[in-house]
Amino acid sequence: MKVSEMEMISPTSVHECLHALTDQQKSSRLIAGGTDAVVRMKDRNWMPDIWINIKGLKELRYIREDASGLHIGPLTTHTDIVKSELLQSKADVLTFAAKEVGATQMQNMGTLGGNLGTASPAGDTIPALYVLDAHIQLSSLHQIRSVPIKDFFIGPGKTVIKPDEMISDIVIRPQEKNEIGIFEKLGPRKAQSISIVNFTASLKIKAQTRQCIGGKLAFGSVAPTIIRAKKCESMLLLDPLDEHMIQNIAKVAWKEVAPISDIRASANYRKDMASALLERGLYRLMKRWENK
Amino acid sequence: MKNIRFHVNGKESNVQCPPAKTLLDVLREDLELIGSKECCGKGECGSCSVMIGDEVICSCLVLAGQIENETIITVEGVGLRENMDIVQEAFINEGATQCGYCTPGIIVAAKSFLNSIEHVPTTDEVKTALGGNLCRCTGYQKIIKAVQTAAKIQNPFYAVK
Numbered sequence A: 001m002k003v004s005e006m007e008m009i010s011p012t013s014v015h016e017c018l019h020a021l022t023d024q025q026k027s028s029r030l031i032a033g034g035t036d037a038v039v040r041m042k043d044r045n046w047m048p049d050i051w052i053n054i055k056g057l058k059e060l061r062y063i064r065e066d067a068s069g070l071h072i073g074p075l076t077t078h079t080d081i082v083k084s085e086l087l088q089s090k091a092d093v094l095t096f097a098a099k100e101v102g103a104t105q106m107q108n109m110g111t112l113g114g115n116l117g118t119a120s121p122a123g124d125t126i127p128a129l130y131v132l133d134a135h136i137q138l139s140s141l142h143q144i145r146s147v148p149i150k151d152f153f154i155g156p157g158k159t160v161i162k163p164d165e166m167i168s169d170i171v172i173r174p175q176e177k178n179e180i181g182i183f184e185k186l187g188p189r190k191a192q193s194i195s196i197v198n199f200t201a202s203l204k205i206k207a208q209t210r211q212c213i214g215g216k217l218a219f220g221s222v223a224p225t226i227i228r229a230k231k232c233e234s235m236l237l238l239d240p241l242d243e244h245m246i247q248n249i250a251k252v253a254w255k256e257v258a259p260i261s262d263i264r265a266s267a268n269y270r271k272d273m274a275s276a277l278l279e280r281g282l283y284r285l286m287k288r289w290e291n292k
Numbered sequence B: 001m002k003n004i005r006f007h008v009n010g011k012e013s014n015v016q017c018p019p020a021k022t023l024l025d026v027l028r029e030d031l032e033l034i035g036s037k038e039c040c041g042k043g044e045c046g047s048c049s050v051m052i053g054d055e056v057i058c059s060c061l062v063l064a065g066q067i068e069n070e071t072i073i074t075v076e077g078v079g080l081r082e083n084m085d086i087v088q089e090a091f092i093n094e095g096a097t098q099c100g101y102c103t104p105g106i107i108v109a110a111k112s113f114l115n116s117i118e119h120v121p122t123t124d125e126v127k128t129a130l131g132g133n134l135c136r137c138t139g140y141q142k143i144i145k146a147v148q149t150a151a152k153i154q155n156p157f158y159a160v161k
Helices: A014-022 A037-042 A078-083 A085-090 A092-099 A104-109 A112-118 A126-131 A230-236 A243-256 A267-291 B023-030 B086-094 B103-115 B123-129 B141-154
Strands: A007-009 A028-031 A050-053 A063-066 A069-072 A135-139 A144-148 A153-155 A166-172 A179-186 A197-205 A212-220 B002-008 B011-017 B049-052 B055-058 B071-073
Touching (some): A014 A166, A028 A037, A063 A085, A069 A085, A078 A092, A092 A179, A104 B103, A179 A267, B055 B103, B103 B123, B103 B141, B123 B141
Parallel strands (some): B002 B071
Antiparallel strands (some): A063 A069, A069 A166, A135 A144, A135 A166, A197 A212, B002 B011
């Protein structure tokens, strides 16, 4: 297959798109923002017979709230997320993470659904979706199923999405009034870089104190998929989060992450940095809490 | 081959091309708008920046089949020699260009950014807005200064933050 021979269809509804995905005569792939798909096409890794262009599917670009939680359409761009007042107040971690994805151009193009489908262990928005207990809705012509984010990824670049399925909704829980989040990222430069390690936290804290009464911590880029730091999470509840306590949790984080060495950093460096980002992140989070 | 209709710099364009050809190649090869440049080809450098609607994007990562009915502005649409934009004049006056390869992309990104704000941006704001545009020769001081100068000229009553 040559790039010049590839076809493209642009379905005008989700239903039409699912029909196209079901047709297995020719190989096909979805394309939305293109920040990943086109790069892979240029590398000759993704060479479908047909591109199914869903960029214009307005019905999958929304941010709204109902009784079941906050709903984000898979075609919502990072810029949409950063600008959303609803998410700023009820899912602050996700807006912080979206702000650190690439730079202006990538935030304007890249979509949340694309970030999930690409399934990079370094994807910046994914740890935020972990701490917000995201459920990914997958639709095919025959069924709609909801997959908790912890079961969604199988490995680097791999998800449970079947060939005839597409992401049709992303549901997260709204943060509570006493809940506050933070996103920390380490990359070679500020803009446009892929995370060497990233860290996300969302903690519930008892009013007027530094006592955490429930919290979730997630690391990116330190394992084949995003991981929750469960041991660190259980430590959060033991004592008020003072300097000493935060340092102790950071030491446990060093042991809890399981990174590999690759082109971007060595495993040991990643462990040190996971620990450092947790420490810095929790300091900053508590500082914001006190000033709130 | 596909017939693709869209608007570029205020004019309607009809192009016959493979749908998986990049927008950048369509602009340069089919429409002879050679201001936008290819450099990294993977969305890291910003040399190919153009606006779709009012948002700046990398035209090297958009496929021709995706731009049907879209409105696109390239650096030629921001301004040419005879009708130069304030941003372009500011870049000349501040000496914010050296080899010039990254300049068209930076002009488009700066224009889109200035359209979206109503004050003279701080250095940090300019750095964030232009974070996706690399320049390998001048250093960024003069570029940042030029964007701030353009904002001041654009509206002398803008608040300096």
